[in-house]
């Protein structure tokens with residue numbers, strides 16, 4: 511029972527740390543470059559980053575994430591800070 515409790519505590523700490531570095535956004539795809547793994551997004555304001563809405567390019571962590579993603583498509587996405595820049599880790 512104590513083991514289970516410790517496990518739950520550890521998992522919640524890990525979950526909180528993970529959520530802290532992750533930002534959710536939504537917007538419209540403007541351009542997709544599957545070869546470079548870059549997507550241009552006209553995104554809405556991202557409150558957790560204090561970003562206003564804008565159009566900008568993002569690198570994706572894995573170019574496979576861009577499979578089936580097309581210009582003018584409405585998407586939600588997830589950003590993670592990596593080496594001082596924001597990388598898309600989920601888009602759909």
Ligand SMILES: [Cu+2]
Nearest residue numbers: 561564565566
């Ligand atoms: Cu932006």
